[in-house]
Amino acid sequence: MIDLLAQAQPDNVFTRAWWDALVTREESWQILPTAFKFTVAAILTVGLYSLLYRENRFYRFVEHLFIGLATGFSVVGIVWEPVLHQKWWVPMVGAAGTDETAMKLAYWPWAVVLPIGVLAFFVFSKKHGWLSRIPIGIILGLWAGQQFNAFQNRYLPQLADSARPFIPNQFTLSSRLDPSGTLTVPDAINNLIVMATFIVVLSYFLYSFEQQSKLFQRSAIAGRWLLMVGFGAIFGTTMMTRFSLFIDRAYFLLIEWLKLGPIA
Amino acid sequence: MELQDYWLQYKLEWGWVEYGTILLVVAFILYNIVRAGRGKGVTIRRIPGLDQIDEAVGRATEVGRPILMVPGLGVLDGITVQAITIFSSIVRTAVRFGTPIRLLNYDGAVYAVAQEIVRDVYLSEGVPEQFDPDSVRFVSDRQFAFAAGVAGVIQREKVAATFFMGAFYAESIIMAENANMVGAIQVAATTQFIQTPFFIATCDYVLLGDEFYAASAYLGRQPVLLGSLVGADWAKMVFVMFVLIAAIAHSFEARTPVPADERQDLGFADGQIYKDRPQLFFGKMTKASRF
Amino acid sequence: MNWLIAQVESPEPGFWGLPHTDAPLLTQGFFWAIVGSLVGMVVVIFFLARVPSNFRRPIAVAFVFLAGMFYVLEWVLPRGKDMSGETVIPFLFGSNYEDAVPVVANLSQIIFGLLLALGILSIFRVHFGRLFRLEKDWFFSFVLLGSMAVMIVFGLMNWSLDQAVAREAITSEQASRTIAAQGFQFVFFDMLQNLDAAMFSLIAFFILSAAYRAFRIKSIEATIMMATALVVLMSFIPIFLAITNWLPADQFVGNFRVDTIGDWILDTINAPALRAIDLGLGLGILAMAIRIMLGLERGVSVD
Amino acid sequence: MTNAEETKAESRFWLTLQALDRRWLYLILVLIVSWLVLQPIEAPNVVSTRSEALYDYLSGLDEGDVVLVESNWTNSTRGESRGQFQALMRLLMRKKIKFVITAIADPQAPNIAREVIESIAKEPGSNNYQENVDWVMAGYFPNGENHVMSMVNDVRKELATKGIEDSPVMEGINDLSDMKAIINVTASATILIWYERIRNKAPIGLMCTAVMSAENIPYFVAGQLEGLVIGAKGGFDFETLLAEEFPDTNPEFSEYTNFESGRRYMSPLAFALMLLVLSVVAGNVAMYMLRRGGERS
Structure with a gap:
């Protein structure tokens, strides 16, 4: 333990200085001391971590606080400020000009959006519930219309990329120095594997074709296995990110808050 | 910018083959919807996870604990509508067993749709008085606040079965692992395939990829849904054919490299493997103007 | 449609964009235009609510279809x-x-x-x-509602401060020293952001226990997934990389280095497999879009 | 102890190991990570060729060259992105390469980037970098797609919207191709826009989180990326390369800080991942032993 704290910062949590900082403001105009804010953040972090042991009243408190703050922020910071105010209210009512800024015209037709939105509240009415389908239908319709373009942009290039040449034009092993357009034997084999994987995995996702043929069944099973290879690779890379984030939190708690170790 | 360059860009992006491909897919789907509507029998293969829904709901009834449904983190779009459609058949089973439900939402609009559809299910089963409006809830529309809220509900109410369907992101494993802690039976399906491995690791049954879209056809057996599933199947077959033909064509074309100046014109970096593609089969076809 | 976006460039009033002046609100045209369009919409809704039930479905579907056609036309x-x-x-x-x-x-x-x-x-x-x-638990509901109110109040106060800074009524230095700005700083940056980060980092624990439980050599599929995950993982850890690091990277034996194998899996198997699953999902979405636009999806249209 | 008791005790051990309470795993993880965060081990590194490619390219640039750094990370991925960004800034400052900072993913990203830059500029070896002289902050651009297109079409016009086109950093930059590199430090899919729009005007370097590696390695292999720095390991790679170029042993560089978050986070990360590998192995061995024991009896 002593060894572990050998590199602790001079004002770590076991010293008077740390506790003094908790109530000392750095600037006279500040309301809360920085160390106090860190402490609050750290306590909340520990509160969420307590879920790992089991659900408890501390976690429940932090959870409800979290949801309250998050939803409050959605109302102000995500919906009111950038959307309703900037994109709806300001264009709708405009603004009178001053000496420096031009007048903004009031585009009054935006006002019709409000009643359309309010229609959604009829969802609670048994008699006029269908009126809520109109705003919801508009949103869904707009989404549906975008999908054609999205399919073209997103999937067709991938399809084109899956169709790879598989006859080598240079019968050697690959090297970084090959000029562009060279297709060596290993490249050709890799291209074949890419295509085969694509087709085999896709065959697993056929639902309506007769599954009697042996070839088809085997291809579907192989497709599932290849999918598992893909999923395993995702698992591997994702784990690294997630652990890094936890280590960063540990750094925050131990070094930035409690100052129990060296900074760098 | 010169108009000439612009037209090149234009043609690259707006070739007729791409439009034709999408129109073909649309035609397949519509034709099969009509065909299935005429009562042509369509069989689809078994989807393992979906057979377990009744069992999971039944077990929840035995232990007297609620089932939990989460339609993912999507805003109101086709994915969440699909999720709620699947949930409506799960809720129907739950109503028959008399199992309490929890449906937790991330988006205000999704909440509205879910509220109405769940109420309709209770109504059509003839027990509208059993419907508790608070069982369908909005939690929060910030990702991790939502995850914290769902984890809290799972742990406090010790849900007996969970159904995670829709678009899930990093929070998937927080929810699924918490449900695992309380010993719930879990069925999951997500359109964000990056999260599928985490569901595989934590859940009992996972629908892979577009089994999620097949699920409502599988459960409901409606002609419209079955038909569009078959249409999508046809499209997949055509795509496979296309890849095979294009690959053969590419192979022969790749035997002669593309001249360097032509490559430069197309704006591709030197030393790229993918750079020659617009010169190849697919590119030639898509470069053709629509006019 | 230019009238709705070109606000700054064209202060020339027209039918769609009425002038906003310093005169009292009740004497301005735009105010009455807004009031008028609200009243008009209420009348429209009133009549919509009286529509006989057999017309309801076509009306709802028409809205969906027209909204969808907007982007379809944009595409075509x-x-x-x-x-x-x-x-x-x-x-x-x-x-x-x-x-x-x-x-x-x-x-x-x-x-x-x-x-x-x-x-x-x-x-x-x-x-x-x-x-x-x-x-039971009423106290926690109180916490939730209270913290929501606090965030909304500080958020709105901070927002109006930002507006004042934009109008150059006060400097940003002055603004940052007010109670509102500091309060918002505290609830947003110090509390909410840290809660977000903490919840995000909890995933590390869950991923550990999930991997411990799931990665068992029980079935072929689980084994394949485990093996790939571990190989890819190793290709990012220096200690494991050191095992094969002595193999020269640019010769044939270089293919057996851990990082080469990891990359090969990512490129050659992972990419096309995920592409295939993605393509299926794309087709599913397309089919869904068609069904929604034509009113064939049960959840959307009126039954 | 009799033979039977021994077998029983043994099987109880394997049974515990096979179905270990997750809380023990959590506890071990917390202990390992806390220990190594407090007492980091200076682990050796094997630098990946992808990181090295970017480092070599940047290190080979001339004094006074300008690069564009798009900083798209915030505190939520601080664990991975900060190490990368710090090492990148150190390299650029030591080589006197000028840079422009932009952001398209998050309005808060510029502030966080500025905080890091200002603290590094004070270090020895950073050539006393001054804002608006050696580097300039263009800030946040809300519509990423449009921003990238405009940057490719007319970089001066686009940066003029933030009033920095006359900054000394922008001297001699009339087109994006005058910039020597575009480096994207990101935690989201912002890089895809650049692949589509760059039109080969400048080499792209990518510093991304590990989650994004799978989708971006193909672009590196294809040569669309000059270099690819992945996750916390990539940050450590960059720091290792810095230490090779500016070693402590050389009195000229003895005051330089080469290692920071990258190495600091690498040893806990390596041990946490080792814990994961070991726990998976232990679970499997226990399962195997129990199964064999079951067959024997």
Whole structure:
């Protein structure tokens, strides 16, 4: 333990200085001391971590606080400020000009959006519930219309990329120095594997074709296995990110808050 | 910018083959919807996870604990509508067993749709008085606040079965692992395939990829849904054919490299493997103007 | 459709954009235009509510279809602008179809914004109910509602400060020293952001226990997944990399280095496998879009 | 102890190991990570060729060259992105390469980037970098797609919207191709826009989180990326390369800080991942032993 704290910062949590900082403001105009804010953040972090042991009243408190703050922020910071105010209210009512800024015209037709939105509240009415389908239908319709373009942009290039040449034009092993357009034997084999994987995995996702043929069944099973290879690779890379984030939190708690170790 | 360059860009992006491909897919789907509507029998293969829904709901009834449904983190779009459609058949089973439900939402609009559809299910089963409006809830529309809220509900109410369907992101494993802690039976399906491995690791049954879209056809057996599933199947077959033909064509074309100046014109970096593609089969076809 | 986006450039009043002056509100044209359109919409809704039930479904489907056609047309019609934004192919009356896209995009964002209120209503319903009936856990409902109120109050105060800074009524230095700005700083940066980060980092624990339980050599599939995950993982850890690091990277044996194998799996198996699953999902979405636009999806149209 | 008792005790051990309470795993993880965060081990590194490619390219640039750094990370991915960003800034400052900072993913990203830059500029070896002289902050651009297109079309015009086109950093930059590199430090899919729009005007370097590696390695292999720095390991790679170029042993560089978050986070990360590998192995061995024991009896 002593060894572990050998590199602790001079004002770590076991010293008077740390506790003094908790109530000392750095600037006279500040309301809360920085160390106090860190402490609050750290306590909340520990509160969420307590879920790992089991659900408890501390976690429940932090959870409800979290949801309250998050939803409050959605109302102000995500919906009111950038959307309703900037994109709806300001264009709708405009603004009178001053000496420096031009007048903004009031585009009054935006006002019709409000009643359309309010229609959604009829969802609670048994008699006029269908009126809520109109705003919801508009949103869904707009989404549906975008999908054609999205399919073209997103999937067709991938399809084109899956169709790879598989006859080598240079019968050697690959090297970084090959000029562009060279297709060596290993490249050709890799291209074949890419295509085969694509087709085999896709065959697993056929639902309506007769599954009697042996070839088809085997291809579907192989497709599932290849999918598992893909999923395993995702698992591997994702784990690294997630652990890094936890280590960063540990750094925050131990070094930035409690100052129990060296900074760098 | 010169108009000439612009037209090149234009043609690259707006070739007729791409439009034709999408129109073909649309035609397949519509034709099969009509065909299935005429009562042509369509069989689809078994989807393992979906057979377990009744069992999971039944077990929840035995232990007297609620089932939990989460339609993912999507805003109101086709994915969440699909999720709620699947949930409506799960809720129907739950109503028959008399199992309490929890449906937790991330988006205000999704909440509205879910509220109405769940109420309709209770109504059509003839027990509208059993419907508790608070069982369908909005939690929060910030990702991790939502995850914290769902984890809290799972742990406090010790849900007996969970159904995670829709678009899930990093929070998937927080929810699924918490449900695992309380010993719930879990069925999951997500359109964000990056999260599928985490569901595989934590859940009992996972629908892979577009089994999620097949699920409502599988459960409901409606002609419209079955038909569009078959249409999508046809499209997949055509795509496979296309890849095979294009690959053969590419192979022969790749035997002669593309001249360097032509490559430069197309704006591709030197030393790229993918750079020659617009010169190849697919590119030639898509470069053709629509006019 | 230019009238809705070109606000700064064209202060020339027209039918759609009325002037806003310093005169009293009740004497201004735009105010009455807004009031008029609200009243008009209420009348329209009143009549819509009286529509006989057999017309309801076609009306709802028509809205969906028309909204969908907007983007379908945007996709099909030729693009009228070149890369620098000059209109080369005018669509209608010298304006361009693409110019309408930001307007419609805003429209759907605004409707989404208004619908958040439904969610808030749900929160109030659950938590005020619990609070007033003093049910179990009422205290936590109180915490939730209280923290929400605090965030909204500080958020709005901070927002009005930002507005004042933008008007140059106060400097940003002055603004940052007010109670509102510091309060917002505290609830947003110090509390909410840290809570976000903490919840995100919890995933590390869950991933560990999930991997411990799931990665068992029980079935072929689980084994394959485990083996790939471990190989890919090793290709990122220096200690494991050191095992094969002595193999020269640019010779044939270099293919057996851990990092080469990891990359090969990522490129050659992972990419096409995920591409295939993604393509299926894309087709599913396309089919869903068609069904929604034609009113064939049960959840959307009126039964 | 009799033979039977021994077998029983043994099987109880394997049974515990096979179905270990997750809380023990959590506890071990917390202990390992806390220990190594407090007492980091200076682990050796094997630098990946992808990181090295970017480092070599940047290190080979001339004094006074300008690069564009798009900083798209915030505190939520601080664990991975900060190490990368710090090492990148150190390299650029030591080589006197000028840079422009932009952001398209998050309005808060510029502030966080500025905080890091200002603290590094004070270090020895950083050539006393001054804002608006050696580097300039263009800030946040809300519409990423449009921003990238405009940057490719007319970089001066686009940066003029933030009033920085006359900054000394922008001297001699009339087109994006005058910039020597575009480096994207990101935690989201912002890089895809650049692949589509760059039109080969400048080499791209990517510093991304590990989650994003799978989708971006193909672009590196294809040569669309000059270099690819992945996750916390990539940050450590960059720091290792810095230490090779500016070693402590050389009195000229003895005051330089080469290692920071990258190495600091690498040893806990390596041990946490080792814990994961070991726990998976232990679970499997226990399962195997129990199964064999079951067959024997």
